[in-house]
Amino acid sequence: MEQPTDFTWPDEIPRDAVASVLVVLKDRSGVRLDKFIVGEMPRLSRNRAAKIAKDFAFDDTGRKLSPAKIVRPGERIVLFRLRWDEPEAPRDVTVVYEDDAIVAVDKPAGLPVHPTARYLRNTLTAVLEERYPKQVVHLCHRLDKETSGVIVAARSVELEVKLKAAFAGRDVKKRYLAIAHGAPREDSLVIDAPMALAGHEVGVLMAVTPVERGGLLSRTRVRVIERFGAFSLLECMPETGRQHQIRVHLAHIGTPIVGDKLYAHSPEVFIASLEDKLTDEMRAALLLERHALHAAAITFDHPRSGASITIEAPLPSELRAFIEANRR
Numbered sequence: 001m002e003q004p005t006d007f008t009w010p011d012e013i014p015r016d017a018v019a020s021v022l023v024v025l026k027d028r029s030g031v032r033l034d035k036f037i038v039g040e041m042p043r044l045s046r047n048r049a050a051k052i053a054k055d056f057a058f059d060d061t062g063r064k065l066s067p068a069k070i071v072r073p074g075e076r077i078v079l080f081r082l083r084w085d086e087p088e089a090p091r092d093v094t095v096v097y098e099d100d101a102i103v104a105v106d107k108p109a110g111l112p113v114h115p116t117a118r119y120l121r122n123t124l125t126a127v128l129e130e131r132y133p134k135q136v137v138h139l140c141h142r143l144d145k146e147t148s149g150v151i152v153a154a155r156s157v158e159l160e161v162k163l164k165a166a167f168a169g170r171d172v173k174k175r176y177l178a179i180a181h182g183a184p185r186e187d188s189l190v191i192d193a194p195m196a197l198a199g200h201e202v203g204v205l206m207a208v209t210p211v212e213r214g215g216l217l218s219r220t221r222v223r224v225i226e227r228f229g230a231f232s233l234l235e236c237m238p239e240t241g242r243q244h245q246i247r248v249h250l251a252h253i254g255t256p257i258v259g260d261k262l263y264a265h266s267p268e269v270f271i272a273s274l275e276d277k278l279t280d281e282m283r284a285a286l287l288l289e290r291h292a293l294h295a296a297a298i299t300f301d302h303p304r305s306g307a308s309i310t311i312e313a314p315l316p317s318e319l320r321a322f323i324e325a326n327r328r
Contacts, residue, residue: 008062149295183232259288
């Protein structure tokens with residue numbers, strides 16, 4: 001993964017640090033630098049963004065910037081991350097389908113898809129670059145860090161554009177499995193609840209929001225596969241593709257996903273997990289280290305042949321073990 005080089009490297013930053021350049025667009029200008037960083041990297045807590053803005057944000061001449069600085073259109077902000085700061089993440093990625101057009105993998109929970117302010121080497125993007133050196137293998141959609149399961153990559157830029165258009169146009173059918181607290185009363189239901197960003201300190205937090213207040217139409221079909229103990233195994237098929245859609249919808253009907261720090265518990269638990277500050281009490285309440293959501297299958301038209309193809313990934317062992325333990 002090449003580093004950008006069209007800026008002056010600050011003397012106080014080690015040469016083996018990882019650099020990234022953010023360009024301020026017109027609609028993002030006029031805000032404080034720390035708020036700008038939160039907007040560009042919404043998975044960061046404000047505390048984390050403030051630390052980056054305070055210690056690791058520079059202009060392209062190597063001058064250190066203040067978190068309170070007001071950013072301007074066209075300005076380039078250079079952020080640095082020390083390599084030894086990167087948290088560990090599982091890198092054992094199984095290829096579940098491969099041909100000359102696409103590669104599909106079973107992403108483990110805990111592995112981020114793309115580089116972030118905290119992760120570079122320990123990302124699915126980096127794993128694929130290592131496994132397919134000097135080849136085009138571009139991811140066509142994404143999964144949350146804690147969500148496991150099928151994710152598809154294209155083996156040319158042309159095919160990437162075609163597949164991304166299919167995802168954006170809702171021509172792809174996705175099937176998820178979720179373990180939820182409690183169970184819906186009905187064996188099958190449709191959750192039709194518009195969603196929008198909640199405007200919370202946690203930039204990625206979504207909430208059910210009426211359309212007249214900016215909510216976007218969001219629809220998920222749900223089927224109860226099994227009720228066991230105080231939990232249920234649910235099949236979830238999103239008909240729209242909103243951020244965190246299944247997690248928000250299941251929490252909305254009173255059956256949040258087991259282990260979901262953000263929607264089954266609180267943003268404070270989510271922030272504590274980002275900052276490696278989860279208490280023993282929080283861990284006990286979560287029941288699982290990851291949220292129990294798995295992308296089990298994906299169906300789409302093959303970008304070369306046009307034939308319908310379904311790619312599947314089995315339920316991970318830790319989720320199977322949770323189900324077995326609670327059946328008893």
